[in-house]
Amino acid sequence: MLKIYVDTTANYKPWCGAVSTYETIVEEDKLDDLDFLLKELYPEGISESHLNDILWFESDWVFAQLGIGNMVECGYCGEIFDEEDLDEDEDGEKLCPNCQHEIEY
Structure with a gap:
């Protein structure tokens, strides 16, 4: 091969x-x-x-x-999302919509 x-x-x-x-x-x-x-x-x-x-x-x-x-990967669950689809907590931190863990950039 x-x-x-x-x-x-x-x-x-x-x-x-x-x-x-x-x-x-x-x-x-x-x-x-x-x-x-x-x-x-x-x-x-x-x-x-x-x-x-x-x-x-x-x-x-x-x-x-x-x-x-704008593609980001959640370091916790491994799912990949468009940054626009991320949730936000009360402090403005971006959260994974799948597992709600903070997205690290």
Whole structure:
């Protein structure tokens, strides 16, 4: 199986639903951050198909990990939300709508 390593991610050519996610990452100048994330998660490399599936089906998670847009991940329950969908407590702290724990930025 062909492996794609973090030092060649810039040469990766996405397909189908992964294209827009990859283009957003490039536009936001977060390709190095994606490389770092992939290196931590997959130190032995990752197949192009697996990377494409992550970018296609887990785009909200990828954006939250890379700090793109308004996507945030709750450190307690792991759910991912648009920042606009977060609840707020009486002190103005942002809370996870799922578990009501404070969202750390």
